[in-house]
Amino acid sequence: MSGHRLLTTLCCALLALLAVPATARATAPPQQPVRQDTTTTVRTHEGAVRGAAHDGYLTFEGIPYAAPPVGGLRWKPPRPAAPWSGVRDATRPASACPQPPGEVPGGSTDEDCLHLNVTTPEGPRGARPRPVIVWLHGGGLTTGAARSYDAHRMAVRGDVVVVTVDYRLGALGFLAHRGLPGSGTFGLADQQAALRWVRAEIGAFGGDPHEVTLAGESAGGYSVCAQLASPTATGLFERAVIESGPCTGRGDRPFAPSSVALATARREGAAFAAGVGCGAAPDPAACLRRLPVSRLLAAQDTDQQPAHDTSLLPADPAAALAAGRFHRVPVLIGSNHDEGNGWAAGIIRAGNPVTPDTWPGVVAAFFPAPGQAQAIVREYPVHRADGGPVFGAVIGDADFACPTASAGGLLAAEVPVWRYEFADEHAPPLTPGTPPFPLGAPHAAELPYLFDLGGRSRDLTAAQHRLADTMIDYWTRFARTGDPNGPSSPHWSRRAVLSLAPDRIAPTHSVVSRHHCGFWDALG
Numbered sequence: 001m002s003g004h005r006l007l008t009t010l011c012c013a014l015l016a017l018l019a020v021p022a023t024a025r026a027t028a029p030p031q032q033p034v035r036q037d038t039t040t041t042v043r044t045h046e047g048a049v050r051g052a053a054h055d056g057y058l059t060f061e062g063i064p065y066a067a068p069p070v071g072g073l074r075w076k077p078p079r080p081a082a083p084w085s086g087v088r089d090a091t092r093p094a095s096a097c098p099q100p101p102g103e104v105p106g107g108s109t110d111e112d113c114l115h116l117n118v119t120t121p122e123g124p125r126g127a128r129p130r131p132v133i134v135w136l137h138g139g140g141l142t143t144g145a146a147r148s149y150d151a152h153r154m155a156v157r158g159d160v161v162v163v164t165v166d167y168r169l170g171a172l173g174f175l176a177h178r179g180l181p182g183s184g185t186f187g188l189a190d191q192q193a194a195l196r197w198v199r200a201e202i203g204a205f206g207g208d209p210h211e212v213t214l215a216g217e218s219a220g221g222y223s224v225c226a227q228l229a230s231p232t233a234t235g236l237f238e239r240a241v242i243e244s245g246p247c248t249g250r251g252d253r254p255f256a257p258s259s260v261a262l263a264t265a266r267r268e269g270a271a272f273a274a275g276v277g278c279g280a281a282p283d284p285a286a287c288l289r290r291l292p293v294s295r296l297l298a299a300q301d302t303d304q305q306p307a308h309d310t311s312l313l314p315a316d317p318a319a320a321l322a323a324g325r326f327h328r329v330p331v332l333i334g335s336n337h338d339e340g341n342g343w344a345a346g347i348i349r350a351g352n353p354v355t356p357d358t359w360p361g362v363v364a365a366f367f368p369a370p371g372q373a374q375a376i377v378r379e380y381p382v383h384r385a386d387g388g389p390v391f392g393a394v395i396g397d398a399d400f401a402c403p404t405a406s407a408g409g410l411l412a413a414e415v416p417v418w419r420y421e422f423a424d425e426h427a428p429p430l431t432p433g434t435p436p437f438p439l440g441a442p443h444a445a446e447l448p449y450l451f452d453l454g455g456r457s458r459d460l461t462a463a464q465h466r467l468a469d470t471m472i473d474y475w476t477r478f479a480r481t482g483d484p485n486g487p488s489s490p491h492w493s494r495r496a497v498l499s500l501a502p503d504r505i506a507p508t509h510s511v512v513s514r515h516h517c518g519f520w521d522a523l524g
Contacts, residue, residue, distance in 0.1 A: 158476025221245020
Protein backbone atom coordinates (compact mmCIF):
# COMPACT_ATOMS: atom_id res chain seq x y z
CA MET A 1 0.00 0.00 0.00
CA SER A 2 1.33 3.45 -0.90
CA GLY A 3 2.06 6.00 1.77
CA HIS A 4 -0.78 8.15 0.46
CA ARG A 5 -3.28 5.30 0.56
CA LEU A 6 -2.10 4.17 3.99
CA LEU A 7 -2.47 7.58 5.56
CA THR A 8 -5.73 8.25 3.74
CA THR A 9 -7.16 4.99 5.08
CA LEU A 10 -5.95 5.91 8.55
CA CYS A 11 -7.49 9.38 8.45
CA CYS A 12 -10.81 8.05 7.23
CA ALA A 13 -10.88 5.42 9.96
CA LEU A 14 -10.27 8.18 12.49
CA LEU A 15 -13.26 10.07 11.10
CA ALA A 16 -15.63 7.64 12.78
CA LEU A 17 -14.02 8.47 16.12
CA LEU A 18 -13.61 12.21 15.64
CA ALA A 19 -16.91 13.15 14.01
CA VAL A 20 -18.86 12.74 17.27
CA PRO A 21 -17.68 13.19 20.86
CA ALA A 22 -16.45 10.08 22.59
CA THR A 23 -19.23 10.08 25.14
CA ALA A 24 -21.78 9.76 22.36
CA ARG A 25 -20.19 6.45 21.48
CA ALA A 26 -20.91 5.08 24.91
CA THR A 27 -24.36 4.19 26.16
CA ALA A 28 -26.05 7.49 26.92
CA PRO A 29 -27.25 8.09 30.49
CA PRO A 30 -31.00 7.98 31.06
CA GLN A 31 -32.95 11.06 30.14
CA GLN A 32 -34.94 12.89 32.76
CA PRO A 33 -37.63 10.78 34.48
CA VAL A 34 -40.34 9.64 32.11
CA ARG A 35 -44.05 10.03 32.72
CA GLN A 36 -46.50 7.87 30.82
CA ASP A 37 -49.86 9.52 30.21
CA THR A 38 -52.28 10.20 27.40
CA THR A 39 -50.58 13.46 26.44
CA THR A 40 -47.75 11.43 24.89
CA THR A 41 -49.93 9.73 22.25
CA VAL A 42 -49.99 11.26 18.77
CA ARG A 43 -51.76 9.98 15.69
CA THR A 44 -49.95 9.95 12.34
CA HIS A 45 -51.32 8.83 8.98
CA GLU A 46 -49.67 5.42 9.46
CA GLY A 47 -50.93 4.96 13.02
CA ALA A 48 -50.71 6.21 16.59
CA VAL A 49 -47.40 6.53 18.46
CA ARG A 50 -46.87 6.75 22.21
CA GLY A 51 -43.91 8.83 23.29
CA ALA A 52 -42.33 9.73 26.61
CA ALA A 53 -43.06 12.80 28.72
CA HIS A 54 -40.05 14.35 30.45
CA ASP A 55 -39.61 17.49 32.49
CA GLY A 56 -40.74 20.12 30.01
CA TYR A 57 -40.52 18.18 26.78
CA LEU A 58 -41.79 15.12 24.91
CA THR A 59 -39.85 12.58 22.87
CA PHE A 60 -41.09 10.18 20.20
CA GLU A 61 -38.36 7.80 19.11
CA GLY A 62 -38.02 5.14 16.46
CA ILE A 63 -40.85 6.32 14.22
CA PRO A 64 -40.58 4.69 10.77
CA TYR A 65 -40.58 7.18 7.92
CA ALA A 66 -40.05 4.54 5.21
CA ALA A 67 -40.36 0.79 4.77
CA PRO A 68 -37.43 -1.36 5.94
CA PRO A 69 -34.95 -1.54 3.02
CA VAL A 70 -34.47 -5.29 3.40
CA GLY A 71 -34.56 -8.24 1.01
CA GLY A 72 -35.67 -7.08 -2.41
CA LEU A 73 -35.78 -3.44 -1.16
CA ARG A 74 -32.05 -3.39 -0.41
CA TRP A 75 -30.48 -0.82 -2.78
CA LYS A 76 -33.82 0.52 -3.89
CA PRO A 77 -35.35 3.95 -3.32
CA PRO A 78 -37.17 4.29 0.00
CA ARG A 79 -40.79 3.11 -0.03
CA PRO A 80 -43.58 4.40 2.25
CA ALA A 81 -43.83 2.85 5.68
CA ALA A 82 -46.68 0.38 6.16
CA PRO A 83 -49.56 1.43 8.45
CA TRP A 84 -49.94 -0.28 11.82
CA SER A 85 -52.86 -0.94 14.12
CA GLY A 86 -53.02 -0.05 17.77
CA VAL A 87 -50.50 2.29 19.41
CA ARG A 88 -46.81 1.95 18.50
CA ASP A 89 -44.32 2.31 21.33
CA ALA A 90 -42.05 5.30 20.64
CA THR A 91 -40.39 5.57 24.03
CA ARG A 92 -37.00 4.17 22.99
CA PRO A 93 -34.79 4.62 19.93
CA ALA A 94 -34.70 2.09 17.11
CA SER A 95 -31.59 0.44 15.72
CA ALA A 96 -28.95 2.54 14.04
CA CYS A 97 -28.32 1.81 10.39
CA PRO A 98 -25.67 -0.85 9.63
CA GLN A 99 -22.17 0.30 10.52
CA PRO A 100 -18.98 -0.99 12.11
CA PRO A 101 -18.35 -0.55 15.84
CA GLY A 102 -17.50 2.99 16.87
CA GLU A 103 -20.09 5.62 17.70
CA VAL A 104 -22.60 2.78 18.08
CA PRO A 105 -21.17 0.29 20.59
CA GLY A 106 -20.79 -3.04 18.82
CA GLY A 107 -21.91 -1.51 15.54
CA SER A 108 -25.18 -2.49 13.86
CA THR A 109 -26.30 -4.99 11.22
CA ASP A 110 -30.00 -4.11 11.35
CA GLU A 111 -31.24 -2.88 7.99
CA ASP A 112 -34.64 -2.02 9.44
CA CYS A 113 -33.33 1.40 10.38
CA LEU A 114 -35.22 4.10 8.50
CA HIS A 115 -36.58 5.80 11.58
CA LEU A 116 -36.57 9.26 13.08
CA ASN A 117 -36.94 10.82 16.52
CA VAL A 118 -39.06 13.84 17.41
CA THR A 119 -38.40 16.14 20.39
CA THR A 120 -40.93 18.85 21.14
CA PRO A 121 -41.59 21.19 24.06
CA GLU A 122 -44.36 20.13 26.40
CA GLY A 123 -47.29 22.37 27.10
CA PRO A 124 -49.60 24.50 25.00
CA ARG A 125 -48.24 25.81 21.75
CA GLY A 126 -48.58 29.43 20.72
CA ALA A 127 -50.86 30.90 18.12
CA ARG A 128 -48.74 29.34 15.40
CA PRO A 129 -47.11 25.91 15.05
CA ARG A 130 -43.48 25.67 16.07
CA PRO A 131 -40.61 25.83 13.55
CA VAL A 132 -38.98 22.49 12.76
CA ILE A 133 -35.27 21.62 12.64
CA VAL A 134 -34.42 18.36 10.85
CA TRP A 135 -30.96 17.16 11.91
CA LEU A 136 -28.69 14.95 9.77
CA HIS A 137 -25.87 13.33 11.76
CA GLY A 138 -22.24 13.18 10.67
CA GLY A 139 -19.85 10.24 10.52
CA GLY A 140 -18.34 10.12 7.04
CA LEU A 141 -21.57 8.65 5.58
CA THR A 142 -20.37 5.41 7.18
CA THR A 143 -21.18 5.77 10.88
CA GLY A 144 -23.50 7.77 13.11
CA ALA A 145 -26.94 7.58 14.66
CA ALA A 146 -29.87 9.89 15.27
CA ARG A 147 -30.12 8.64 18.85
CA SER A 148 -26.74 10.21 19.72
CA TYR A 149 -28.29 13.69 19.59
CA ASP A 150 -30.46 14.54 22.60
CA ALA A 151 -32.18 17.68 21.36
CA HIS A 152 -34.24 18.66 24.40
CA ARG A 153 -32.23 21.82 25.24
CA MET A 154 -32.63 23.12 21.71
CA ALA A 155 -36.33 22.23 21.61
CA VAL A 156 -37.19 23.78 24.98
CA ARG A 157 -35.02 26.89 24.90
CA GLY A 158 -35.76 27.63 21.25
CA ASP A 159 -39.41 26.52 21.32
CA VAL A 160 -38.90 24.41 18.22
CA VAL A 161 -39.57 20.83 17.17
CA VAL A 162 -36.36 18.87 16.44
CA VAL A 163 -36.32 15.78 14.24
CA THR A 164 -33.19 13.59 14.11
CA VAL A 165 -32.92 11.14 11.22
CA ASP A 166 -31.26 7.78 10.58
CA TYR A 167 -30.42 7.12 6.93
CA ARG A 168 -28.61 4.35 5.07
CA LEU A 169 -24.83 4.48 5.41
CA GLY A 170 -21.78 2.91 3.86
CA ALA A 171 -22.17 0.59 0.88
CA LEU A 172 -25.87 0.10 1.67
CA GLY A 173 -26.45 3.82 1.26
CA PHE A 174 -23.90 4.89 -1.35
CA LEU A 175 -22.69 1.93 -3.41
CA ALA A 176 -23.16 2.59 -7.14
CA HIS A 177 -23.56 -0.33 -9.56
CA ARG A 178 -25.00 -0.63 -13.05
CA GLY A 179 -27.26 -3.43 -11.89
CA LEU A 180 -28.82 -1.26 -9.18
CA PRO A 181 -30.92 1.52 -10.77
CA GLY A 182 -30.72 4.79 -8.89
CA SER A 183 -27.78 3.63 -6.80
CA GLY A 184 -25.09 5.93 -5.48
CA THR A 185 -27.46 8.24 -3.60
CA PHE A 186 -29.87 6.04 -1.64
CA GLY A 187 -28.72 7.58 1.65
CA LEU A 188 -29.61 11.03 0.29
CA ALA A 189 -32.94 9.65 -0.98
CA ASP A 190 -33.67 8.46 2.56
CA GLN A 191 -33.10 11.99 3.86
CA GLN A 192 -35.61 13.29 1.34
CA ALA A 193 -38.12 10.63 2.39
CA ALA A 194 -37.72 11.83 5.99
CA LEU A 195 -38.34 15.41 4.86
CA ARG A 196 -41.50 14.30 3.05
CA TRP A 197 -42.61 12.57 6.26
CA VAL A 198 -42.06 15.85 8.10
CA ARG A 199 -44.17 17.70 5.55
CA ALA A 200 -47.02 15.21 6.04
CA GLU A 201 -46.84 14.42 9.75
CA ILE A 202 -45.03 17.02 11.84
CA GLY A 203 -48.18 19.09 12.33
CA ALA A 204 -49.49 16.37 14.65
CA PHE A 205 -46.46 17.02 16.90
CA GLY A 206 -47.00 20.78 16.97
CA GLY A 207 -44.53 21.57 14.19
CA ASP A 208 -45.03 23.80 11.17
CA PRO A 209 -44.56 21.74 7.98
CA HIS A 210 -43.83 24.94 6.06
CA GLU A 211 -41.09 26.24 8.40
CA VAL A 212 -38.52 23.45 8.09
CA THR A 213 -34.78 24.01 8.53
CA LEU A 214 -32.51 21.24 7.27
CA ALA A 215 -29.34 21.11 9.38
CA GLY A 216 -26.33 18.84 9.75
CA GLU A 217 -22.69 18.58 10.74
CA SER A 218 -19.70 17.10 8.88
CA ALA A 219 -21.13 14.47 6.49
CA GLY A 220 -24.55 15.64 7.64
CA GLY A 221 -23.61 19.20 6.69
CA TYR A 222 -22.40 17.99 3.31
CA SER A 223 -25.72 16.17 2.94
CA VAL A 224 -27.42 19.54 3.39
CA CYS A 225 -25.23 20.87 0.56
CA ALA A 226 -26.31 17.96 -1.62
CA GLN A 227 -29.97 18.60 -0.85
CA LEU A 228 -29.51 22.27 -1.73
CA ALA A 229 -28.28 21.10 -5.16
CA SER A 230 -30.87 18.32 -5.62
CA PRO A 231 -33.88 19.02 -7.83
CA THR A 232 -35.80 16.23 -6.08
CA ALA A 233 -35.52 18.15 -2.78
CA THR A 234 -37.45 21.13 -4.18
CA GLY A 235 -39.93 22.45 -1.64
CA LEU A 236 -38.84 20.15 1.19
CA PHE A 237 -37.17 22.79 3.41
CA GLU A 238 -37.13 26.56 3.84
CA ARG A 239 -33.72 27.12 5.45
CA ALA A 240 -30.38 25.34 5.73
CA VAL A 241 -27.66 25.03 8.41
CA ILE A 242 -24.26 23.63 7.36
CA GLU A 243 -21.77 22.90 10.15
CA SER A 244 -18.25 21.80 9.15
CA GLY A 245 -19.45 20.19 5.94
CA PRO A 246 -18.28 22.57 3.22
CA CYS A 247 -20.13 22.22 -0.06
CA THR A 248 -16.89 22.59 -2.03
CA GLY A 249 -15.10 19.49 -0.69
CA ARG A 250 -12.74 17.67 -3.06
CA GLY A 251 -11.97 14.00 -3.43
CA ASP A 252 -8.22 14.62 -3.51
CA ARG A 253 -8.40 16.06 0.02
CA PRO A 254 -9.66 13.13 2.08
CA PHE A 255 -10.67 14.69 5.37
CA ALA A 256 -13.81 16.57 4.29
CA PRO A 257 -16.74 14.90 2.50
CA SER A 258 -17.20 15.25 -1.24
CA SER A 259 -19.07 13.63 -4.11
CA VAL A 260 -17.78 11.47 -6.96
CA ALA A 261 -18.82 11.17 -10.60
CA LEU A 262 -21.25 8.32 -11.28
CA ALA A 263 -18.89 6.67 -13.78
CA THR A 264 -16.15 6.56 -11.16
CA ALA A 265 -18.55 5.38 -8.49
CA ARG A 266 -19.73 2.55 -10.73
CA ARG A 267 -16.17 1.41 -11.36
CA GLU A 268 -15.61 1.33 -7.63
CA GLY A 269 -18.94 -0.46 -7.20
CA ALA A 270 -17.95 -3.12 -9.72
CA ALA A 271 -14.71 -3.68 -7.83
CA PHE A 272 -16.68 -3.95 -4.59
CA ALA A 273 -19.03 -6.53 -6.14
CA ALA A 274 -16.07 -8.55 -7.37
CA GLY A 275 -14.44 -8.38 -3.95
CA VAL A 276 -17.48 -9.94 -2.26
CA GLY A 277 -17.83 -12.66 -4.88
CA CYS A 278 -20.65 -11.17 -6.97
CA GLY A 279 -18.70 -9.69 -9.87
CA ALA A 280 -19.07 -12.71 -12.14
CA ALA A 281 -22.54 -13.77 -10.94
CA PRO A 282 -25.27 -14.05 -13.62
CA ASP A 283 -27.26 -11.46 -11.66
CA PRO A 284 -24.82 -9.36 -9.59
CA ALA A 285 -27.64 -7.34 -7.99
CA ALA A 286 -29.40 -10.48 -6.74
CA CYS A 287 -26.09 -11.82 -5.48
CA LEU A 288 -25.38 -8.60 -3.59
CA ARG A 289 -28.85 -8.62 -2.03
CA ARG A 290 -28.32 -12.13 -0.69
CA LEU A 291 -25.11 -11.27 1.14
CA PRO A 292 -25.20 -10.83 4.92
CA VAL A 293 -24.75 -7.29 6.17
CA SER A 294 -21.58 -8.26 8.04
CA ARG A 295 -19.92 -9.24 4.75
CA LEU A 296 -20.80 -5.90 3.20
CA LEU A 297 -19.50 -3.95 6.19
CA ALA A 298 -16.23 -5.86 6.16
CA ALA A 299 -15.68 -5.08 2.48
CA GLN A 300 -16.72 -1.42 2.29
CA ASP A 301 -14.34 1.53 2.37
CA THR A 302 -13.95 3.50 5.55
CA ASP A 303 -15.44 6.58 3.91
CA GLN A 304 -18.26 6.99 1.40
CA GLN A 305 -19.15 9.54 -1.25
CA PRO A 306 -22.49 10.17 -2.92
CA ALA A 307 -22.49 9.97 -6.70
CA HIS A 308 -23.29 12.96 -8.89
CA ASP A 309 -24.42 12.83 -12.52
CA THR A 310 -27.54 11.15 -11.13
CA SER A 311 -31.19 12.18 -11.18
CA LEU A 312 -31.10 13.05 -7.47
CA LEU A 313 -27.73 14.84 -7.71
CA PRO A 314 -27.20 15.99 -11.30
CA ALA A 315 -24.00 17.91 -10.51
CA ASP A 316 -21.29 17.96 -7.89
CA PRO A 317 -22.53 20.35 -5.18
CA ALA A 318 -19.43 22.51 -5.63
CA ALA A 319 -20.19 22.91 -9.34
CA ALA A 320 -23.86 23.52 -8.63
CA LEU A 321 -23.04 26.34 -6.22
CA ALA A 322 -20.56 27.89 -8.65
CA ALA A 323 -23.23 27.86 -11.37
CA GLY A 324 -25.92 29.22 -9.06
CA ARG A 325 -28.02 26.06 -9.41
CA PHE A 326 -29.27 25.53 -5.86
CA HIS A 327 -32.43 26.14 -3.87
CA ARG A 328 -32.99 29.74 -2.89
CA VAL A 329 -33.20 29.45 0.89
CA PRO A 330 -31.33 31.35 3.64
CA VAL A 331 -28.21 29.55 4.88
CA LEU A 332 -26.30 29.55 8.17
CA ILE A 333 -22.84 28.08 7.53
CA GLY A 334 -19.58 27.78 9.44
CA SER A 335 -16.66 25.74 10.66
CA ASN A 336 -14.45 25.44 13.73
CA HIS A 337 -11.26 27.34 14.43
CA ASP A 338 -9.08 24.22 14.67
CA GLU A 339 -10.92 21.70 12.46
CA GLY A 340 -7.87 19.63 11.59
CA ASN A 341 -6.32 19.21 15.02
CA GLY A 342 -8.25 16.08 15.96
CA TRP A 343 -7.11 14.25 12.84
CA ALA A 344 -3.54 15.45 13.23
CA ALA A 345 -3.47 14.30 16.85
CA GLY A 346 -4.93 10.91 15.96
CA ILE A 347 -2.44 10.32 13.16
CA ILE A 348 0.46 11.32 15.43
CA ARG A 349 -0.81 9.03 18.20
CA ALA A 350 -1.00 6.20 15.68
CA GLY A 351 2.77 6.36 15.26
CA ASN A 352 3.29 9.02 12.60
CA PRO A 353 5.31 11.83 14.22
CA VAL A 354 5.45 15.23 12.58
CA THR A 355 8.92 16.76 12.89
CA PRO A 356 10.98 19.00 10.62
CA ASP A 357 12.51 15.84 9.14
CA THR A 358 9.25 13.91 8.57
CA TRP A 359 7.07 16.87 7.60
CA PRO A 360 7.84 16.89 3.83
CA GLY A 361 6.96 13.19 3.59
CA VAL A 362 3.73 13.60 5.56
CA VAL A 363 2.63 16.45 3.32
CA ALA A 364 3.54 14.53 0.16
CA ALA A 365 1.40 11.60 1.35
CA PHE A 366 -1.70 13.80 1.33
CA PHE A 367 -0.79 16.18 -1.51
CA PRO A 368 1.02 13.99 -4.06
CA ALA A 369 0.55 16.31 -7.05
CA PRO A 370 3.91 17.62 -8.35
CA GLY A 371 5.07 20.74 -6.59
CA GLN A 372 2.23 20.91 -4.04
CA ALA A 373 4.08 19.39 -1.10
CA GLN A 374 7.04 21.73 -1.45
CA ALA A 375 4.77 24.77 -1.59
CA ILE A 376 2.83 23.65 1.50
CA VAL A 377 6.00 23.00 3.47
CA ARG A 378 7.17 26.52 2.63
CA GLU A 379 3.82 28.06 3.59
CA TYR A 380 3.47 25.98 6.76
CA PRO A 381 6.98 25.35 8.12
CA VAL A 382 7.40 22.94 11.00
CA HIS A 383 9.85 23.94 13.68
CA ARG A 384 11.10 21.92 16.58
CA ALA A 385 7.92 21.34 18.63
CA ASP A 386 4.95 22.62 16.64
CA GLY A 387 4.45 19.78 14.15
CA GLY A 388 1.02 18.73 15.42
CA PRO A 389 -0.64 22.16 15.31
CA VAL A 390 0.94 22.91 11.91
CA PHE A 391 -0.36 19.61 10.50
CA GLY A 392 -3.77 20.41 12.00
CA ALA A 393 -3.72 23.85 10.40
CA VAL A 394 -3.01 22.36 6.97
CA ILE A 395 -5.91 19.91 7.31
CA GLY A 396 -8.27 22.52 8.72
CA ASP A 397 -7.40 25.27 6.24
CA ALA A 398 -7.38 23.08 3.12
CA ASP A 399 -10.42 20.94 3.90
CA PHE A 400 -12.71 23.08 6.04
CA ALA A 401 -11.99 26.76 6.70
CA CYS A 402 -11.22 27.82 3.14
CA PRO A 403 -13.83 25.61 1.42
CA THR A 404 -16.39 26.96 3.91
CA ALA A 405 -15.39 30.53 3.07
CA SER A 406 -15.67 29.71 -0.63
CA ALA A 407 -19.06 28.04 -0.24
CA GLY A 408 -20.32 30.94 1.85
CA GLY A 409 -19.32 33.39 -0.86
CA LEU A 410 -21.00 31.38 -3.61
CA LEU A 411 -24.19 31.04 -1.60
CA ALA A 412 -24.21 34.71 -0.61
CA ALA A 413 -24.31 35.73 -4.27
CA GLU A 414 -27.87 34.42 -4.41
CA VAL A 415 -29.33 34.03 -0.89
CA PRO A 416 -28.98 35.51 2.62
CA VAL A 417 -26.03 33.85 4.38
CA TRP A 418 -24.85 34.06 7.98
CA ARG A 419 -21.31 32.78 8.61
CA TYR A 420 -19.69 31.72 11.87
CA GLU A 421 -16.48 30.27 13.26
CA PHE A 422 -16.71 28.31 16.49
CA ALA A 423 -13.61 29.38 18.42
CA ASP A 424 -13.74 28.07 21.99
CA GLU A 425 -10.11 27.07 22.46
CA HIS A 426 -11.03 25.27 25.70
CA ALA A 427 -13.89 23.21 24.29
CA PRO A 428 -14.29 19.86 26.11
CA PRO A 429 -12.14 17.14 24.52
CA LEU A 430 -13.94 14.87 22.10
CA THR A 431 -11.83 11.74 22.43
CA PRO A 432 -10.49 9.83 25.43
CA GLY A 433 -6.89 10.12 26.55
CA THR A 434 -4.45 12.99 26.51
CA PRO A 435 -3.79 14.42 23.04
CA PRO A 436 -0.20 15.08 21.95
CA PHE A 437 -0.92 18.82 21.80
CA PRO A 438 -3.81 21.15 22.78
CA LEU A 439 -6.65 20.69 20.29
CA GLY A 440 -8.43 24.02 20.65
CA ALA A 441 -11.77 23.92 18.79
CA PRO A 442 -11.47 20.85 16.54
CA HIS A 443 -13.97 19.15 14.26
CA ALA A 444 -17.35 18.55 15.99
CA ALA A 445 -16.39 20.57 19.08
CA GLU A 446 -19.50 22.75 18.72
CA LEU A 447 -21.94 19.85 18.98
CA PRO A 448 -22.18 19.61 22.80
CA TYR A 449 -23.16 23.29 22.81
CA LEU A 450 -26.25 22.49 20.73
CA PHE A 451 -27.11 18.93 21.84
CA ASP A 452 -26.62 16.72 24.86
CA LEU A 453 -24.29 13.99 23.65
CA GLY A 454 -24.02 11.20 26.18
CA GLY A 455 -23.74 13.71 29.00
CA ARG A 456 -20.92 15.71 27.39
CA SER A 457 -22.77 18.98 27.91
CA ARG A 458 -22.34 18.54 31.67
CA ASP A 459 -18.62 19.18 31.12
CA LEU A 460 -19.27 22.77 30.02
CA THR A 461 -18.28 25.59 32.34
CA ALA A 462 -20.72 28.33 33.28
CA ALA A 463 -19.27 30.57 30.55
CA GLN A 464 -19.51 27.76 28.03
CA HIS A 465 -23.14 27.15 29.02
CA ARG A 466 -23.84 30.82 28.30
CA LEU A 467 -22.23 30.40 24.89
CA ALA A 468 -24.31 27.27 24.31
CA ASP A 469 -27.49 29.18 25.16
CA THR A 470 -26.51 31.97 22.78
CA MET A 471 -25.78 29.50 19.98
CA ILE A 472 -29.12 27.77 20.49
CA ASP A 473 -30.79 31.18 20.39
CA TYR A 474 -29.08 32.02 17.09
CA TRP A 475 -29.82 28.65 15.50
CA THR A 476 -33.49 28.54 16.54
CA ARG A 477 -34.21 32.18 15.65
CA PHE A 478 -32.76 31.41 12.24
CA ALA A 479 -35.12 28.43 12.02
CA ARG A 480 -38.03 30.69 12.96
CA THR A 481 -37.39 33.72 10.74
CA GLY A 482 -34.39 33.08 8.50
CA ASP A 483 -32.40 35.63 10.55
CA PRO A 484 -30.47 34.61 13.70
CA ASN A 485 -30.52 38.07 15.24
CA GLY A 486 -32.57 39.01 18.28
CA PRO A 487 -32.55 41.47 21.17
CA SER A 488 -30.79 39.15 23.63
CA SER A 489 -27.67 38.29 21.59
CA PRO A 490 -24.77 40.21 20.02
CA HIS A 491 -25.58 41.39 16.52
CA TRP A 492 -24.65 38.98 13.71
CA SER A 493 -23.81 40.83 10.53
CA ARG A 494 -24.01 39.12 7.14
CA ARG A 495 -20.93 41.11 6.10
CA ALA A 496 -18.55 39.32 8.50
CA VAL A 497 -17.92 35.94 10.07
CA LEU A 498 -19.18 35.75 13.66
CA SER A 499 -16.56 34.35 16.04
CA LEU A 500 -18.20 32.24 18.77
CA ALA A 501 -16.21 31.91 22.01
CA PRO A 502 -17.18 32.14 25.70
CA ASP A 503 -15.28 35.35 26.25
CA ARG A 504 -16.00 36.95 22.89
CA ILE A 505 -18.86 36.80 20.43
CA ALA A 506 -17.94 39.32 17.78
CA PRO A 507 -17.47 39.70 14.04
CA THR A 508 -14.09 38.87 12.57
CA HIS A 509 -12.71 39.77 9.15
CA SER A 510 -9.52 37.72 9.41
CA VAL A 511 -10.75 34.18 8.65
CA VAL A 512 -9.62 34.13 5.02
CA SER A 513 -6.15 35.53 5.75
CA ARG A 514 -5.61 33.60 8.98
CA HIS A 515 -6.37 30.30 7.27
CA HIS A 516 -4.12 31.03 4.26
CA CYS A 517 -7.09 30.84 1.86
CA GLY A 518 -5.31 32.86 -0.81
CA PHE A 519 -2.54 30.26 -0.80
CA TRP A 520 -4.98 27.36 -1.17
CA ASP A 521 -6.86 29.12 -3.97
CA ALA A 522 -3.59 29.60 -5.85
CA LEU A 523 -2.46 26.04 -5.18
CA GLY A 524 -5.53 24.67 -6.95
